[in-house]
Amino acid sequence: MTTTREIEPQTQELDRVTIRFAGDSGDGMQLTGTQFTRTAAVYGNDISTLPDFPAEIRAPAGSLPGVSGFQISFSSTDIHTPGDEPDVLVAMNPAALKTNVGDLPAGGALIVNSDAFTAANLSKAGYAANPLTDGSLKQYALFEIPISTLNERSLDGLDMTSKQKDLTKNFFALGIMFWLYGRDYDGTVRWIDDKFGKRPVIAEANTRALKAGYAFGETTEIFHTHYRVAPAHLAPGTYRNITGNEATALGMLAASKLAKRPLFYGSYPITPASDILHQLSGYKSFGVKTFQAEDEIAAIGAAIGASYGGALGLTASSGPGIALKSEALGLAVMVELPLVVIDVQRAGPSTGMPTKTEQADLLQVMFGRNSDSPVPVVAPATPGECFDLAIEAWRLALKYVTPVVYLSDAFLATGAEPWKIPSLEDLPDISVRNWTEKETFHPYDRDPKTLARKWAVPGTPGLEHRIGGLEKADISGNVSYDPDNHHRMQLLRQAKVARIADDVPEIEVFGPDRGDLLILGWGSTYGAIRSAVERMQAQGRSVAHAHLRHLNPFPSNTEKVLRSYRRVLIPEVNLGQLLMLIRAQFLIDAEGYNRVRGKPFRIAEIVEQAEKILGVGD
Amino acid sequence: MTDTTNTTNGQEQPALSPENAEVIQLTRKDFVSDQEVRWCPGCGDYSILAQTQKQMPDFGVPKEKIVFISGIGCSGRLPYYMNTYGFHTIHGRAPTLATGLKAARPDLMVWVITGDGDALSIGGNHVLHSMRRNVDITMVMFNNRIYGLTKGQASPTSEFGKRTKSTPAGTVDTPIQPLTVALAAEASFVARSVDTHTEHLQHTLQRAGLHHGSTFVEVLQNCNIFNDGAWRDFTDREVREDRMLLLEHGKPMTFGKDRDKGIRLRGLHPEVVTIGENGVSEADLLVHDETAEEPYLALMLSRMFWPEFPVPVGVFRAVPRPTHDQLIQQQISAAVAASGEGDLAAVLASGETWTVE
Numbered sequence: 001m002t003t004t005r006e007i008e009p010q011t012q013e014l015d016r017v018t019i020r021f022a023g024d025s026g027d028g029m030q031l032t033g034t035q036f037t038r039t040a041a042v043y044g045n046d047i048s049t050l051p052d053f054p055a056e057i058r059a060p061a062g063s064l065p066g067v068s069g070f071q072i073s074f075s076s077t078d079i080h081t082p083g084d085e086p087d088v089l090v091a092m093n094p095a096a097l098k099t100n101v102g103d104l105p106a107g108g109a110l111i112v113n114s115d116a117f118t119a120a121n122l123s124k125a126g127y128a129a130n131p132l133t134d135g136s137l138k139q140y141a142l143f144e145i146p147i148s149t150l151n152e153r154s155l156d157g158l159d160m161t162s163k164q165k166d167l168t169k170n171f172f173a174l175g176i177m178f179w180l181y182g183r184d185y186d187g188t189v190r191w192i193d194d195k196f197g198k199r200p201v202i203a204e205a206n207t208r209a210l211k212a213g214y215a216f217g218e219t220t221e222i223f224h225t226h227y228r229v230a231p232a233h234l235a236p237g238t239y240r241n242i243t244g245n246e247a248t249a250l251g252m253l254a255a256s257k258l259a260k261r262p263l264f265y266g267s268y269p270i271t272p273a274s275d276i277l278h279q280l281s282g283y284k285s286f287g288v289k290t291f292q293a294e295d296e297i298a299a300i301g302a303a304i305g306a307s308y309g310g311a312l313g314l315t316a317s318s319g320p321g322i323a324l325k326s327e328a329l330g331l332a333v334m335v336e337l338p339l340v341v342i343d344v345q346r347a348g349p350s351t352g353m354p355t356k357t358e359q360a361d362l363l364q365v366m367f368g369r370n371s372d373s374p375v376p377v378v379a380p381a382t383p384g385e386c387f388d389l390a391i392e393a394w395r396l397a398l399k400y401v402t403p404v405v406y407l408s409d410a411f412l413a414t415g416a417e418p419w420k421i422p423s424l425e426d427l428p429d430i431s432v433r434n435w436t437e438k439e440t441f442h443p444y445d446r447d448p449k450t451l452a453r454k455w456a457v458p459g460t461p462g463l464e465h466r467i468g469g470l471e472k473a474d475i476s477g478n479v480s481y482d483p484d485n486h487h488r489m490q491l492l493r494q495a496k497v498a499r500i501a502d503d504v505p506e507i508e509v510f511g512p513d514r515g516d517l518l519i520l521g522w523g524s525t526y527g528a529i530r531s532a533v534e535r536m537q538a539q540g541r542s543v544a545h546a547h548l549r550h551l552n553p554f555p556s557n558t559e560k561v562l563r564s565y566r567r568v569l570i571p572e573v574n575l576g577q578l579l580m581l582i583r584a585q586f587l588i589d590a591e592g593y594n595r596v597r598g599k600p601f602r603i604a605e606i607v608e609q610a611e612k613i614l615g616v617g618d
Numbered sequence: 619m620t621d622t623t624n625t626t627n628g629q630e631q632p633a634l635s636p637e638n639a640e641v642i643q644l645t646r647k648d649f650v651s652d653q654e655v656r657w658c659p660g661c662g663d664y665s666i667l668a669q670t671q672k673q674m675p676d677f678g679v680p681k682e683k684i685v686f687i688s689g690i691g692c693s694g695r696l697p698y699y700m701n702t703y704g705f706h707t708i709h710g711r712a713p714t715l716a717t718g719l720k721a722a723r724p725d726l727m728v729w730v731i732t733g734d735g736d737a738l739s740i741g742g743n744h745v746l747h748s749m750r751r752n753v754d755i756t757m758v759m760f761n762n763r764i765y766g767l768t769k770g771q772a773s774p775t776s777e778f779g780k781r782t783k784s785t786p787a788g789t790v791d792t793p794i795q796p797l798t799v800a801l802a803a804e805a806s807f808v809a810r811s812v813d814t815h816t817e818h819l820q821h822t823l824q825r826a827g828l829h830h831g832s833t834f835v836e837v838l839q840n841c842n843i844f845n846d847g848a849w850r851d852f853t854d855r856e857v858r859e860d861r862m863l864l865l866e867h868g869k870p871m872t873f874g875k876d877r878d879k880g881i882r883l884r885g886l887h888p889e890v891v892t893i894g895e896n897g898v899s900e901a902d903l904l905v906h907d908e909t910a911e912e913p914y915l916a917l918m919l920s921r922m923f924w925p926e927f928p929v930p931v932g933v934f935r936a937v938p939r940p941t942h943d944q945l946i947q948q949q950i951s952a953a954v955a956a957s958g959e960g961d962l963a964a965v966l967a968s969g970e971t972w973t974v975e
Contacts, residue, residue, distance in 0.1 A: 042972045187970060231974075240971045250966060257962050264722050284953035286960030289721050289946050293714070294747035301707070301714025301744075305687075306722035308705060313718060331708050421967050458703040458719075458726050461682045466651070466698050468688075468706025478653065479698065 011182075011226045016075035018083030019177060021170075022100045023092030023113075024061055025054055025068040028170035033070025034416070035174055035191065039183045041241040041418050044231025045074040048527060049416040050082035050600065055271065055354045062116075062124040067099045076230040080382075080527030082415065084602035088180075090173055092116060092147070094125035101137070110140040111176070113169070115148035143222055147172050147213075154212035155205050164202075168209040175213020182228050185210055235420060242419035244383040244412035245272070248342065249279035251390025253286060256312050257424075259394055260431045264306030265314045266291045266299040271354040272410040273316045273344040296324035300341065304328060307337045308467075310434060310457035312394060316342035319361045320351065323368065329403055330369040333493065335467045336444075336453045338397035338404075340390075341365075345409040347598045356598025357410035359523045360574035365405040366552060366581070372490055374497040376400070377552040379407040381526035384419040386412060389549060392504075395430040399503075400496055401452040407551070409573075411524045411600045438462040443477035450503075451496035453477075501553040507561055511537055511544030517614055518565035520590070522548040522578055525571055525601055532606035543610060551578070559586045567613050569593055571606055644675040651701040662813035662839035663692060666760060667699055669819045674702075677727065677827055684727045685719060687712045689741060691733035692767050692841075693760040710741025713748035716755045717942070724943040727827070730757040735765050738774040738796060749803035749832040754941040756826045756833040759796055760813075764845035782844075796836045797920035797934060801913045806831035808916060808935040812853050813839040818864075818931065825933055831941050852924040861924055865932030870903040873928045880904075881927075888918055890927060908936045 019036065023029045030051055041047050052069040059066030073083035088109040091097035093116035104110060117132055131137055132144055151172040155165045171192075178185050189207050196203035217223060242250075256263035265288065267277040281290040289306075293299035300315045307313030317325060322343045332339045345361045347353035365377055376396050380389040386408060397404040435441055435454040443465045445454050456463040465477060473480035474488055509518070511533060521529040526547050533545040546561055548554065562568050562582070568590035570579045576592040583590060593609045595601060649671040657663045674684070686697035690709035697704030703726075707715050712730045720728050730748075737745050737759045748755065764782065765771040771784035775796065779788040800808045807829040811822040819837065826833045838849045852861035863873045863881065871881040872893070880903035882891045891898045907915060916934040923929055940948075 038970055042970050044972060044974065234974045236974050238967065238971050238973045240967065240969050253960075253965065254962060262722065264718060266718060283960060283965070284950045285957050286962070287950055289950070291718065291721060291946075294743050297711060298714040298717070298744055298747065301711045302718030302721070304707075305705075305715035305718030305720075307718075308715065309719045309723035309726070311722040313722075327708055328711060335705070421971065424963055458685045458723065459682055461680065464682055464702050464704075466653075466700075466704035466706065468697070468704075469690075469708055470706060 011228055014227050014229050015077055016073060016079060016083075017088065017181065017227065017229050018071060018073040018086045019088045019090065020069055020071040020086035020100060020103070021090045021173070022067055022069040022096035023170070024095070025056070025059055025066045026061060026167075027068070027092045028167070029068045029070050029092070032170045032174045033072055035188050036177060036183075037072050037416055038241050039178065039185075039187055040072065040074040041239070041416075042187060043183060044234070045076065045229055046079045046232035046234060047072060047074045047241070047417060048079055048082040049073075050411065051414045052599075053355055060124075062093055062095055062121045064095045064099055064125060067096045069096070069100060074229055076232050078232060078234070080530045081600065081603060084604050088177075090177065092169070092173065094121045094127055094131070097131065098125045098127065101140075104140060106139040108140055109143065110137060111143045111145060111173075113147035113173070114144040115146045145176070145216070145222070150216060151209050151212065154208050158205050158208075159201055160205060165205065168205045171206045171209035172213035172216070175210040175215070176217045178210075179214045179217030180223055180227060182226060185214055234418060237420040239418045239420055241416050242383055242387075243414055243416045244380065244386045244408055245275040245344070245414065246279060247383055247386035247419065248390055248406075248408060248413075249276050251387035252276075252280065252312075252314055252340075252394075253283055253288065254387070254427060255391045255394035255430065256286065256288065258391060258427055258430045259312060259398055262311045263288045263314060264291070264303060264311045265289070265316075266293050266302035266306070267316055268293050268296045268299045268321060270296075270318050270321045272346055272413045273318050273321075273342065275413070276316050276342065276344075296321040297328060300325040300328040304332050304337060304339055307332075307339050308457070312338070312340070314340050314342070316344065318344050318346045318354070319348045319364065322361060322364060326369050329375065330371070330373050331469050332403035333369070333373045333375060334469050334472070336401050337455070338394075338401055340393045340397055340404050340406055342406045342408060344413045345407060347410075347596070353598045355410065357524065357600060358573050358596060358598065359407070359409050359525070360577065360596065361407065362522075362551060362574065362577040363580070365407065372494060374494050375403050375405050375552065376497055376500055376550070377405045377407060378550055379523045379548070380412060381521075381523060381547050381549060383412055383415050383417045385549075387419070387422070391427065391430065392549075395428065396500060396503075398430055398432045399452065400450050400500060401455045402496065407523060409524050415524075434460065435463065436460055441465075442475045443467060444472050445475050446492070451492060451499060498553050500550075501556045504550045504555050506557040507546045507548060507555045509544045509546050509561060512542055514564040515542035515544060516565065517541075517543045517567045517569060517610060518562065519543065519545050519569045519571065519606070519610060520548065520562065520578070520582070521545070521571060522551055525573065528601035528603050528606055529571060531603040532610065535603065535607055536610060541610075541614060541616070543614070548578070551581075554585070559588070562586060562588050562590070567591065569610060569613055571601060571609065573601065644681065646672045646675065648681060649674045649701050651699050653698045655699050656695065657692060658843050660842040661692070662762065662841070663696070663760065665813045665816060666758070666819065666837055666839060667696055669816055670696070670758075670823060671700065673820045673824045673827070676824060679727050683725060684729070686729045686731060687716045687719070688731040689733075689736040690767070691736045691765070693731050693733040693736065696731045710736050710739070711744060712736070713741065713744040713753070713755070713757065717748055717751070717753045720754055720943050721946055724754075724947065728755045729827075730755050732757060732759050734759065734761045734763060734773045734775040734796065738794060738799065742799075745799065745834075746803040749800055749805040749834060751942040752804070752806050752831045752939045754830050754832070754943055756829070756835070758823070758826070758835045758837060760839040761796060761836050762839045762841035762845055763793075763848045764841050766841045766844050770844035795920055795923070797834070798917060800834035801917050801920055801935060804832075805834045805935070806937050806939045807833040807933070808920075809834075809933045810836045810838070810931045812849065812931060813837055814853060815858075815931070822932070825936070829936060831939050852929050861928050863922070863928040863930040865906050865908070865919070865930050865934065867906055867908045867933065870900050870905050872900070872903065879928075881922075888922060888927065908933045910935075911937065
């Protein structure tokens, strides 16, 4: 065991620490990361996470494509991102080291499982020489720990094979990190008991591994510093840890209660949206009906059928599946039924990089249908906000009797943050009544204010009527090929969606009301932009941040806000899609900053780009 | 079973069943909408529409509880002409909307109207899966062996070598037998009738509508513009008794003007025999059993076609099986019985929580 730095033993207070766990996809790194996350969250830190895993379930062990990582940033202050770069990298094998060490800044702590640095593993990772001995890691604080050996020793006497024992080594690594950051392992022990209660030997092994790792940290002298990250000052309330997909599912469940209508969820498995199906399928006691369809088209078709029957018809997918759903979404536009379509965006085009994030489906959901086919589009900015926007999507769908698209992405879906649990009394009533009066019923007669059509559901006596994908005559809803009627109906469909602008919150500006630069974002770039703007404001720069949750239509004050700044910068994880919409709609010469690497923005990238525009450089 | 979660405007709706149906007296006219029917003069669809309207009152189901869902093609227009709820959807996808509607609203009687192109080409996947799930829908497929609405291209049931606008040298695609597909997909009710055989069609639709579960009815329908006479060789009045086999449950398979011909099993194959010739008696003939648990017999019948065999019509298969909406509802009821109705506040606060003062 060697260490490359000598520091006096001490407890050091830190504001924020970012740890990345990296190992083989069979090494349990996602589990290790989530356990550390919940422990930090329960302790009261603000947290933000970035799971990063391969699409292959089990890529060849020890190979570079098989590396799975989980980054967590935890802090005593309010944070918005999982951290630009880790302070600590835990690498369970040479491949994990090779693919991740480039992100570790000089001086960063590097903990490696030295047992895994065998000739075979080094060769699979493409190392000609052992980096632990060739001096190439000199710039890091390197801690070589024979985790596999120590772990196996701690499991002596348990009726398990060596291979089974080795599967628990992630808990040993977790134990070390718990000690290093002064965290208590009791919560994880309880979790292990819950999870493996039926297999007592496995539960015992994982618990022993965890405690052995902790004890190793405590009794050996390789770590000279023990760190403390104090609880963050979050607003008073009861909190839990939540990922975007969890919050989305909970929001949809809440919307069903608030709308007083049963939820029907039609879905076809696709990464990274499948977890929403898994979660909603567990809510049967709420009357939630989930339907794993034969394909993406059937999933949306069934959701439209359920909505037609008066339920909340919901479907979800990712970009490729949304492409398949687009004809049916057009049908929902034509028949004007409430429907919510979730798109958990991932890197594309085509199959792209299924587990990696991107926000490049905006133009697809705006325009990816035949003809002019307007749908409202909403997009949450943080994992917790997925809950609120789910309810908002349904509020709009029901009030305006229209399909609505809800844009999440892989980063939001799998990333976690502390979430203040809302009380039910604070949630809006989004219920609407179906039309039941016979005398005044025409299926395409509209509410003069919202332009919502009169929505009557099957089962209502005397209101039998027919709808469908053929053009409708205004008011009567009968099939019509009349040229003037078609023109009028196209305008009505457009106006109905456009009017929503007056019914959504105005965009708020973080920073000065007017000034040199506004950074405008949408979706999961929120954290990086907000952190960058905070950093620049602290340096006295005239920079503000505005974030769009409603992308179609834009909130009513959007143009006014944009025109209050000399320059507008729009960072997006696409090649300039919101940028195109803003420029087209407002003729504002906004500038894009576009990085599509399957990863969220780093704060420093945005600061750098903003400073370039402002003409300052450090 | 009672469905407690299904609501319309907050009112509970009992699941559809004969016991729940009010005693109402409706006539054919009640089911005729105010829309002008727009199929080509002489089209077989007129008869199918008329027989459908004629037998609807016999179900005793209030018309607001009936929904007709269609896809694209000439058949897709039918819902506009029924004075019930109706939804003309997109090409091939009617079964998917019907599946969602029936799952959400078990109280409704749901019909799916489709054609050979809509059901077996673009919508083939949904036919398979709605049938295997035993979705409680009545699917009526108009089979005219041609694409009519797009003006005469080959369909998945067009005979091999058929010359059409899209296949001037003859199609090189082997056709599929719709009923073989439905049986393979585990449909719980499978039947065939003919557009012009009005009484038989009415009777078949009645049986189909009463069945609970995935119901597939093939109606041999004539497109007099693009494929006139597609079925004439065996459906015409003068020849039909000799060239079609009327299936009747529990009865030997006989046919012919004098009912002197029949179907006998020889090895693994059916053969046409004449009663009284070569020592064949009625006792040698196959006896139809639409309720057989395994559909071997029905599958064999679905492969029999003119000119090798008389074309079977009637109910091929009718077996009881729990329906998709019932199974979904049972899981919900079981979950409620096990843990009570869901508590939203408790779910929001589930997992580990902590309080910030």
